[in-house]
């Protein structure tokens with residue numbers, strides 16, 4: 334195995350024996366094989382599109398395959414092997430219907446059915462097949478961006494929203510990743526295009542979420558517990574959230590969110606459920622403690638599973654692209670409906686959650702809510718009450734270096750506001766940082782995909798202040814990354830012209846020195862350093 338797709342990769346070089354995430358080498362290898370045959374599928378779909386063939390029901394294979402290989406989503410070898418076989422079968426069937434069958438790639442033509450042969454192949458397919466350092470770096474950067482985009486695209490699709498340009502881009506780009514004639518310059522251009530399509534995917538998801546569930550609004554979220562049996566739901570899939578709330582009505586079972594599902598508390602459509610209590614716990618990496626004390630069943634709707642302890646393993650269920658050996662998986666029926674009755678019945682037999690904290694946190698500052706406060710915000714900036722905004726979006730994680738983000742938030746002067754999205758917020762959303770003229774100093778827009786909201790807010794402020802360049806706003810970007818959704822958020826920000834982003838806790842291992850230089854020279858990307866020095870670099874007066 335050779336995997337360096339996430340921030341926690343071993344020694345910030347690569348995981349080569351076993352993943353720091355807990356992934357075995359077999360799983361890492363079969364994921365590489367799945368990505369490879371999906372590149373073949375991308376090529377075939379691109380050709381079918383040219384030949385005006387109907388492909389509208391086939392995009393979901395691309396999204397699911399890429400999404401399932403995101404860090405901490407799927408640890409299940411047999412499940413991944415099944416997906417490889419399904420994709421190979423699909424590729425062969427689709428090739429039969431092509432008018433032009435000439436010069437297809439090896440990935441598209443690959444037609445192996447034997448499990449042992451597939452395993453052998455999975456050991457020789459992967460990142461290191463690209464020998465040139467810079468091309469490999471860019472190909473992987475784009476691949477990880479596509480994985481993040483696939484996640485957002487899939488969430489939007491589940492809610493009935495599609496953007497054909499995004500699908501077309503993803504599929505044609507998968508094919509281009511196998512094209513040896515593309516130069517480093519071509520791949521740099523493709524990286525930026527990946528970013529702009531990522532922004533489109535996030536906009537699509539924003540419209541899917543808000544049209545289905547309303548605009549997030551200022552909300553107080555209970556972080557304590559009640560005395561009823563309960564289910565904890567984690568991950569990012571709001572459709573799963575809706576189905577779970579519907580099915581738990583009048584059963585005596587409460588529902589709490591964990592980690593990235595916290596923003597579900599901000600949507601008007603979910604507030605009508607009186608068994609929806611609030612949020613339990615913190616970011617994904619603390620789940621081994623928090624799932625234990627929760628006592629009830631847990632539903633993982635997307636990534637960010639960590640290898641479970643025996644004490645709660647039997648209570649964890651997966652759905653969607655998430656899978657883990659030994660955990661029960663709830664699949665959707667042909668209409669997308671998921672039957673959660675088994676989880677509800679189990680909840681009834683469990684003790685109610687043990688309280689680990691109590692009180693409230695405030696969130697719900699997606700673009701619509703912040704823009705409703707725009708006059709207040711603009712006035713506070715003009716009269717000097719707000720010195721600067723700092724975008725501290727992204728992910729949280731286990732590494733000790735991430736204490737930096739808590740320290741940074743604490744050290745920020747009282748006339749600054751943190752704009753956040755993603756699970757990075759758990760480093761400072763319970764610090765009680767106060768408010769400025771009634772505007773909370775931590776404005777949480779939602780999940781990592783809601784970083785899109787932060788861009789909409791920045792663009793609106795740019796207009797309000799009559800500025801030509803988004804970088805002239807008093808906004809700094811100090812972003813934490815962990816997995817591949819953060820990669821597409823970063824590329825989207827770059828494509829929108831945002832400069833001088835600080836990225837931490839470490840720069841991605843998959844950036845070769847030359848590619849890292851391109852990002853430094855053209856976009857001012859910088860690693861994080863010491864809190865005081867970084868504060869100065871951002872021009873924040875303390």
Ligand code: FSO
Pocket residue numbers: 592593617636637727728729755756757780781782815816817818819
């Ligand atoms: Fe966090 Fe995990 Fe949203 Fe990621 S829960 S780390 S960027 O999957 O998705 O922010």
Ligand code: SF4
Pocket residue numbers: 336337338339340341342343347348351352353354355356361404405
């Ligand atoms: Fe290592 Fe991250 Fe890959 Fe897991 S996802 S194997 S931790 S680089």
